[in-house]
């Protein structure tokens with residue numbers, strides 16, 4: 001079976017001259033009914049037309065204009081509406097690229113025009129992806145083929161998702177026609193694969209924790225955050241910080257978000273500290289469950305049937321700036337930033353996630369410990385090149401990020417890019433907000449049941465440990481504990497005077513990793529995330 005697969009591995013349909021011919025055939029077939037009609041009418045009107053030459057000329061010009069226009073209209077419509085025609089168009093585009101860039105072998109013929117032979121280039125297409133496979137195997141164009149990925153990205157107005165190197169071939173995978181996967185804001189839900197944002201885009205917050213949303217003014221950031229809220233409010237507890245005091249403030253009147261929307265600076269700072277405190281309580285609760293169940297390793301929040309908690313911070317740089325601007329708040333601001341860092345570094349297992357929204361990103365807007373540990377990133381609207389670089393990182397350094405205002409003549413809102421840290425960014429369309437007369441976020445949220453975290457009902461005491469106590473709890477020598485601590489600190493982890501349950505769990509994880517033969521460095525970086 002494996003051998004058969006290797007022999008008959010389907011790379012797609014080979015590109016060749018037939019692709020141009022096919023396009024011509026389509027145009028002729030579309031023109032045919034008009035030509036028949038022309039013939040029939042001419043036959044009926046022949047005596048009148050022949051007796052008046054001006055009428056004949058007007059008749060011919062009119063007919064050519066009407067049939068050309070109608071054919072063009074139907075041709076365009078078919079390509080916009082039908083997948084089959086789009087596929088043909090993609091084949092023609094690739095053929096065009098090859099021809100215009102002289103990627104073919106001319107074959108000389110005696111007394112005749114030279115013939116053209118195209119190298120082996122295959123195109124495979126499905127709903128959202130285009131895969132172009134090109135043969136290498138010592139061919140004249142092999143060097144070109146190894147670097148053609150970016151050029152074809154422009155040809156298809158698509159996003160290069162990756163390159164696959166196979167023996168003798170190279171394939172480029174593009175995501176295209178992404179707009180077809182757009183969903184309505186009404187339908188945004190958390191499903192098995194994560195929070196569904198498009199038909200094929202899921203924010204898997206358990207595996208790629210925390211979310212960074214960036215959007216230029218009017219780009220659709222607020223609409224996107226509200227759509228996300230539509231899903232998250234159904235599965236967990238959401239806290240919102242709205243420093244602009246506009247987009248979310250009114251939601252505090254809703255039962256589901258009552259006391260969970262802050263607009264005042266000090267209240268917002270307290271909310272972050274409280275969120276971090278809650279994360280520690282969650283860790284303590286989980287540890288207790290682990291003990292009760294006699295488990296060897298601590299599971300994640302889902303394995304103990306606990307609900308996730310989300311902290312949305314809108315306009316993060318402006319919130320941070322106003323905190324740092326006020327001298328008297330400085331010491332407190334540091335604690336707040338340290339708490340946020342802890343949430344981002346340690347929240348995943350406990351089910352505590354941050355969603356940080358910002359406009360264009362400036363150099364010092366996002367401290368790198370925060371940015372580097374927010375795994376999922378989305379942009380909407382127009383951003384500066386610098387912002388794209390900061391948001392989507394090294395991996396997408398050479399990517400050409402486009403700003404598209406219209407698609408097929410219609411203004412498009414909420415278009416941007418989606419990426420998980422370290423992988424290629426792809427085109428993204430934020431869920432489409434229905435017309436206000438059909439559906440409103442506020443009315444929808446009004447129908448939702450308010451969810452609580454487990455400890456809103458019961459009081460759990462957060463245990464803290466001194467270094468000595470922690471080493472005893474971990475059953476390791478105090479000097480070994482110090483060694484782990486200094487390794488953690490080298491990796492950028494900061495500790496307070498006393499240690500929390502989440503610190504204890506992090507140390508436990510590192511010790512486990514070391515036992516399985518990993519180096520200190522590997523164990524520490526695994527334990528942090």
Ligand SMILES: Nc1ncnc2c1ncn2[C@@H]1O[C@H](COP(=O)(O)OP(=O)(O)OP(=O)(O)O)[C@@H](O)[C@H]1O
Nearest residue numbers: 215217218219220221222223413414430431432433
């Ligand atoms: N996904 C969408 N579906 C439909 N319309 C949208 C969408 N996103 C944005 N829009 C339109 O664009 C307008 C501006 O969007 P939004 O308020 O979300 O921008 P923003 O990025 O939050 O801007 P600002 O930062 O200035 O507040 C919306 O009022 C809406 O008309």
